[in-house]
Amino acid sequence: MAISASRRVLNNFGVVLRGRGIAALFTLAATALMAHALPATEFGLVILLHTYVLAVRGVLNFRTYEAIVRFGVPLHENKDNEGLKHLFRKTTLIDMASALAATMAGVAAASTAGGFLHWDEQMTSMAGLYSLILLTTIINTPNGILRLYDRFDALSVFYTVGPSIRISGVLVAWYLNSGMEVFIAVWASAFVVENCWLMMRGHMERKKHIDGTIWKTGHETQLQDTTGEFRRFIMVVYWQTNIDLLPKHISVLLAGSLLGPAAAGMFRLARDFSSILTKPAMMLREVLFPDLTRILHTKAEGFYELGIRAVKVAGAAGLVLVLLSIPAAAPILGVIGAEYTQAATLLTLMLIAATFELASSPLRAAAYAMGKVSQVLRIYLLSVSVYLGLFYLLTPALGLTGPGLAAITGSLLILLLMLPLVRKHQDT
DSSP: OHHHHHHHHHHHHHHHHHHHHHHHHHHHHHHHHHHHHSOHHHHHHHHHHHHHHHHHHHHTOOOHHHHHHHHHHHHHHTTOHHHHHHHHHHHHHHHHHHHHHHHHHHHHTHHHHHHHHTOOHHHHHHHHHHGGGGGGOOOHHHHHHHHHTTOHHHHHHHHHHHHHHHHHHHHHHHHTTOOHHHHHHHHHHHHHHHHHHHHHHHHHHHHHHSOSOTTOOOSOOGGGGGHHHHHHHHHHHHHHHHHHHIIIIIHHHHHHHHHOHHHHHHHHHHHHHHHHHHHHHHHHHHHHHHHHHHHHHTTOSOHHHHHHHHHHHHHHHHHHHHHHHHHHHHHHHHHHOGGGGGGHHHHHHHHHHHHHHHHHHHHHHHHHHTTOHHHHHHHHHHHHHHHHHHHHHHHHHHTTHHHHHHHHHHHHHHHHHHHHHHHHHHHO
């Protein structure tokens, strides 16, 4: 079982890596081209606007696809389609409620965000209007369905939909010498289309495996016995989502508040370059989670070995990119614009932090499979508290170097605390 699981993980990782890799390149190219086409301040404003919407979405994102994997795998293995219908209905209702709540919150909080980010009245109004794209974020259940049925190939396509639209739209806007508002429209359109595609594809996959609607289920299913556990899992993953959100989106907003929109744009640009490692970290966690769950469910061997092997390979790959970035960061950023070379040191520091994140991602998947979501939550809460504290203290004094040092400290802390947590499984 361990060998077949390893092969399946490698196959799924390769499929997802292809899609995520293309998506990362397209997103990076679109961001870089927009940075080149717009003044640094306007570029930063576009980044802050989209980040604001993503932050609101993150605060009200229950990430129900994690619950579909956690509770859907046993139901699928036992061929309990009625149980799966019940699960999909519950998660879809959560998705719909959270999307509506996020939209309302985005519109209502636009003025507060405008004051924090020093926006004028026009940008504040635009933020409220831009928040309407959150109505299309009913995507977690379709996402989970594709994971449950091992359709990582479809997820790979999904990852490229938005970035493809983004780079195409930015190319046209750059060629036409368009203003900031056109670039904002491109970012919004890409977000809406990719969400609609995932909703359609996920529900098409569900119909291939389960007949009938999810809104009517037959007899009482075994999922009823795990209602309390389901709720606890959803709430813990919800708080975990918020903790994941803070170093990603809130940090961009914080950089904008402390250093201004131009610096926020540079910070986002450096973070996009570091996504060469953070995206694989997310992918590795995504593809490992279902298979590690299956190993534990079937009581097969190889759980610990599979996770640790992934940690070693991930860490080594990240270290190579860090070494390459030391001489290459400034020339690469210089192609975008001379003013962006001041983020070269930040880029290398962010890659170091991303290496630690990449190495710890298999450990988080293993801990989730073991049901240790609460312990993981506490570890990440501590890490984010340290990260944001250092971010706030170091950034005014060190400029863009401060966020990089804070990111390294936070991600290293996660790695050091996750290792003993997962190792306990081997000892039991």
